Amino acid sequence: MSNLEQQVTTSPPGPFLSVRDLSVEFSTEDGIVHAVDGLSFDLRKGTTLGIVGESGSGKSVTNLAILGLHDPDHTKIGGEIWLEDRELTGADRATMERLRGNRISMIFQDPLTALSPFHTIGRQIGEVYRKHRGASKKEARERAIEMLSRVGIPQPATRVDHYPHEFSGGMRQRAMIAMALVCDPDLVIADEPTTALDVTVQAQILDLLKELQQQTGTAVILITHDLGVVANTADDILVMYAGRAVERGTVREVLTEPRHPYTWGLLSSMPRLTSSVDAPLKPVRGTPPSLLSPPPGCPFHPRCDYPELAGPELCRTQRPEISPATGHGDACYLSLRQKTEIRTAQIEDHA
Amino acid sequence: MAGFLVRRILGALVILMIISAVTFYLFYAIPRDPARAFCGKICRPETLDLIRHNLGMDEPLFVQYWHWLAGIFMGREFVQFGACPAPCLGYSFATQEPVFSAILDRFPVTLSLTLGASLVILSFGILTGMLAAWKVGRPLDKIASSSSVIGASLQIYFIGPLLAFYLVDTLELIPRPSYVPVSEDPVGWFTHLLLPWVVLSIIFTANYTRMTRSQMVEQLTEDYVRTARAKGMSGRTVFFRFAWRGAMIPIVTIFGVDLAALLGGAIITEQTFTLHGIGELAVRAVQNTDLPMLLGVTIVGATAIVILNIVVDVLYAVIDPRVRLS
Numbered sequence: 001m002s003n004l005e006q007q008v009t010t011s012p013p014g015p016f017l018s019v020r021d022l023s024v025e026f027s028t029e030d031g032i033v034h035a036v037d038g039l040s041f042d043l044r045k046g047t048t049l050g051i052v053g054e055s056g057s058g059k060s061v062t063n064l065a066i067l068g069l070h071d072p073d074h075t076k077i078g079g080e081i082w083l084e085d086r087e088l089t090g091a092d093r094a095t096m097e098r099l100r101g102n103r104i105s106m107i108f109q110d111p112l113t114a115l116s117p118f119h120t121i122g123r124q125i126g127e128v129y130r131k132h133r134g135a136s137k138k139e140a141r142e143r144a145i146e147m148l149s150r151v152g153i154p155q156p157a158t159r160v161d162h163y164p165h166e167f168s169g170g171m172r173q174r175a176m177i178a179m180a181l182v183c184d185p186d187l188v189i190a191d192e193p194t195t196a197l198d199v200t201v202q203a204q205i206l207d208l209l210k211e212l213q214q215q216t217g218t219a220v221i222l223i224t225h226d227l228g229v230v231a232n233t234a235d236d237i238l239v240m241y242a243g244r245a246v247e248r249g250t251v252r253e254v255l256t257e258p259r260h261p262y263t264w265g266l267l268s269s270m271p272r273l274t275s276s277v278d279a280p281l282k283p284v285r286g287t288p289p290s291l292l293s294p295p296p297g298c299p300f301h302p303r304c305d306y307p308e309l310a311g312p313e314l315c316r317t318q319r320p321e322i323s324p325a326t327g328h329g330d331a332c333y334l335s336l337r338q339k340t341e342i343r344t345a346q347i348e349d350h351a
Numbered sequence: 352m353a354g355f356l357v358r359r360i361l362g363a364l365v366i367l368m369i370i371s372a373v374t375f376y377l378f379y380a381i382p383r384d385p386a387r388a389f390c391g392k393i394c395r396p397e398t399l400d401l402i403r404h405n406l407g408m409d410e411p412l413f414v415q416y417w418h419w420l421a422g423i424f425m426g427r428e429f430v431q432f433g434a435c436p437a438p439c440l441g442y443s444f445a446t447q448e449p450v451f452s453a454i455l456d457r458f459p460v461t462l463s464l465t466l467g468a469s470l471v472i473l474s475f476g477i478l479t480g481m482l483a484a485w486k487v488g489r490p491l492d493k494i495a496s497s498s499s500v501i502g503a504s505l506q507i508y509f510i511g512p513l514l515a516f517y518l519v520d521t522l523e524l525i526p527r528p529s530y531v532p533v534s535e536d537p538v539g540w541f542t543h544l545l546l547p548w549v550v551l552s553i554i555f556t557a558n559y560t561r562m563t564r565s566q567m568v569e570q571l572t573e574d575y576v577r578t579a580r581a582k583g584m585s586g587r588t589v590f591f592r593f594a595w596r597g598a599m600i601p602i603v604t605i606f607g608v609d610l611a612a613l614l615g616g617a618i619i620t621e622q623t624f625t626l627h628g629i630g631e632l633a634v635r636a637v638q639n640t641d642l643p644m645l646l647g648v649t650i651v652g653a654t655a656i657v658i659l660n661i662v663v664d665v666l667y668a669v670i671d672p673r674v675r676l677s
């Protein structure tokens with residue numbers, strides 16, 4: 001079976017991970033939650049995609065869908081997720097189990113709760129290796145020690161037998177990273193990997209991730225609230241709003257010429273080195289729309305300052321698709337010229 | 352671990368002292384004089400005093416307690432019975448037999464009953480709870496959950512005779528419950544205690560089914576369980592290797608608390624099936640205002656519970672490595 005797995009496939013050149021029109025719906029007591037709705041994006045081999053967006057915009061839900069970790073009884077998943085030549089939304093359980101931890105792995109936000117308190121670090125790392133590589137206990141343990149030393153944990157041969165509660169927060173996250181990389185995956189999904197850590201440790205963990213990525217050439221999806229993190233670590237950015245992509249492009253494109261009004265809001269809501277100290281930080285006004293009954297039209301229009309510029313009813317009635325289809329694109333009816341004008345005015349205001 | 356054990360044992364000794372002192376005191380708060388009971392219908396004051404003296408009841412309370420306590424460790428001398436070697440719990444007021452040997456005679460009955468029932472409760476309760484959680488919302492879960500509600504509402508003195516009537520008298524499937532010493536005939540010991548075990552464990556098992564089910568369901572939503580799935584672990588591995596550990600922690604805790612109730616249930620079960628265990632002694636001691644017997648039964652019962660609780664604590668540390676450090 002594993003021979004079949006590993007046989008060389010002549011996949012057409014194209015993105016390594018391709019998400020097409022993904023939708024994730026949860027049935028709850030209150031109704032159907034449309035957590036992700038019509039999301040498409042691509043990830044190139046060996047690159048880092050930063051996914052940003054407010055809390056509740058569907059970042060985690062999207063990535064759990066890639067791993068197939070949603071409870072099938074309460075979740076309806078639509079659209080397609082292609083990992084090279086394999087479609088994942090329709091894949092069976094055994095296939096997904098073989099992919100997880102092996103070709104796609106995940107680093108969670110809080111390593112204290114995400115690691116099992118009942119098993120040693122070494123065992124938790126080693127069992128992934130045993131499961132996917134059929135390694136013996138001894139080999140798995142040696143591999144765990146090797147991985148611990150690669151993620152910069154001192155005295156790995158001793159530490160391998162410790163339990164998570166004997167590790168500091170930063171070390172736990174390093175162990176989590178070791179666990180994610182133990183089988184040399186092609187894709188690592190890091191869901192806010194530094195949010196639960198001390199500020200001083202955050203930078204170290206991000207540097208480690210970046211370094212390991214350069215060594216191994218794995219692709220990374222980095223989910224974060226922090227545009228600063230994305231600026232330093234990612235190649236591409238996907239801005240999500242209410243379960244949809246509102247803007248995508250390279251880091252340079254999105255951060256220097258943001259096109260979507262929501263991205264403008266995100267950027268002005270965070271401190272910048274370039275703007276003067278007393279320039280006010282403006283959070284995006286209003287609150288995200290209900291996912292139970294999403295408003296018609298552009299999901300951002302109730303919070304947008306410019307809906308009338310695009311025509312009287314357009315934003316309220318029709319949902320914009322992201323355009324152009326490739327490269328730097330955004331989902332907004334304003335013309336490029338209008339956006340440039342508004343943006344220029346905003347920046348002058350700030351200065 | 353050794354330090355932990357020493358601390359727990361010292362603490363247990365203090366608890367046992369307090370329990371015995373409180374029992375001692377409470378006994379004297381009962382407005383009934385055992386000396387008068389001994390004395391009979393026509394009782395002269397001199398006789399009463401003599402009996403009091405012989406029973407050691409003319410001394411101050413704390414002196415009496417001290418004699419009793421010292422007797423456990425060093426033995427005692429009695430006017431009318433002679434030497435009572437350590438551990439001495441005195442002589443029964445009612446039957447004149449040495450309390451310690453009376454208890455020792457009956458202890459195996461109660462111990463067999465309690466330990467056997469514990470085993471049934473834990474293995475059966477946890478097993479059915481796990482099965483129910485494994486198939487949440489499916490027929491198996493519904494059956495397990497609803498039968499646990501029925502089980503929890505049953506009473507020992509109701510189902511005991513009922514089951515005895517059908518299984519022993521009518522169908523003659525199992526022998527009438529009695530105590531056969533395990534050293535003489537292990538098979539007889541087992542078959543004769545089967546019904547009492549079942550009856551005593553039914554009400555508790557139901558509880559453990561429910562608790563295990565809800566704990567498992569809750570554990571399955573924990574982050575570390577999701578991580579295990581994200582690593583490619585199969586559903587079964589996640590269920591039985593990861594979630595299981597977390598679910599057992601509260602179960603073991605509750606079991607430690609339930610031990611006392613279980614001993615109480617064992618006493619009712621003994622009464623129901625007329626097994627001659629500690630329960631019978633206790634009931635008779637209360638009826639006879641038999642202070643030494645009452646104290647003896649109380650302290651032996653409390654000691655058993657305290658020891659089992661230490662075992663539970665050790666179990667706890669085995670399950671959860673976080674406990675081992677503190």
Ligand SMILES: Nc1ncnc2c1ncn2[C@@H]1O[C@H](COP(=O)(O)OP(=O)(O)OP(=O)(O)O)[C@@H](O)[C@H]1O
Binds near residue numbers: 033035055057060
């Ligand atoms: N199992 C579920 N059942 C019902 N609703 C869910 C479920 N999981 C997520 N949601 C809802 O889906 C929406 C998107 O959640 P998601 O966790 O993806 O947000 P997020 O972008 O990761 O936010 P954060 O930055 O806070 O992590 C939220 O409104 C959340 O309440």
Ligand SMILES: [Mg+2]
Binds near residue numbers: 059191
């Ligand atoms: Mg999230």
